[in-house]
Amino acid sequence: MNGGGGEGSGSHDSGLQLVHLLLACAEAVAKEDYPAAHRCLLHLSRAASPLGDSMQRVASYFADALSARLSPPPSPQPQPVAHPAELLKIYQILYQACPYIKFAHFTANHAIFEAFASETRVHVIDLDILQGYQWPAFLQALAGRPGGPPALRLTGKVHKTLRQQFSRQ
Structure with a gap:
């Protein structure tokens, strides 16, 4: 996707901030600096949403992947009401x-x-x-x-x- 279309400068800056946070988090994971990685993930969880704009969605999925590298396997979650x-x-x-x-x-x-x-x-x-x-x-x-x-x-x-x-x- 390109950054064109109707996206404004604020959206571009927000996307750039998400990229920087992802890179910082990936670097912290690679260096095994887990406290820094968790801080980055906390910021990412506040800034990125799987239901947001395209940059937020991509950042959210990458943050989930990085989080999975830091966390033990999740316990089973309760099933929702609807099948x-x-x-x-x-x-x-x-x-x-x-x-x-x-x-x-x-x-x-x-x-x-x-x-x-x-x-x-x-x-x-x-x-x-x-x-x-x-x-x-x-x-x-x-x-x-x-x-x-x-x-x-x-x-x-x-x-x-x-x-x-x-x-x-």
């Missing part, structure tokens, strides 16, 4: 009933398609793929592209809570 299959079914119903999600996917697909218009290789990383409803239309648009489709790699990331729930079944 994971029910959550996905609810999302499917919402997706079919609500035009806003489809419009957001269409807009994002169009922006991605334009950004990679002249590329011969494309790697898209979806940080919250769920059922992947967004991608069939994008794949169809790429297939019909003048000059033929590019080589495509699509990587989907499932939020760890949902992944853990599915792995228990």
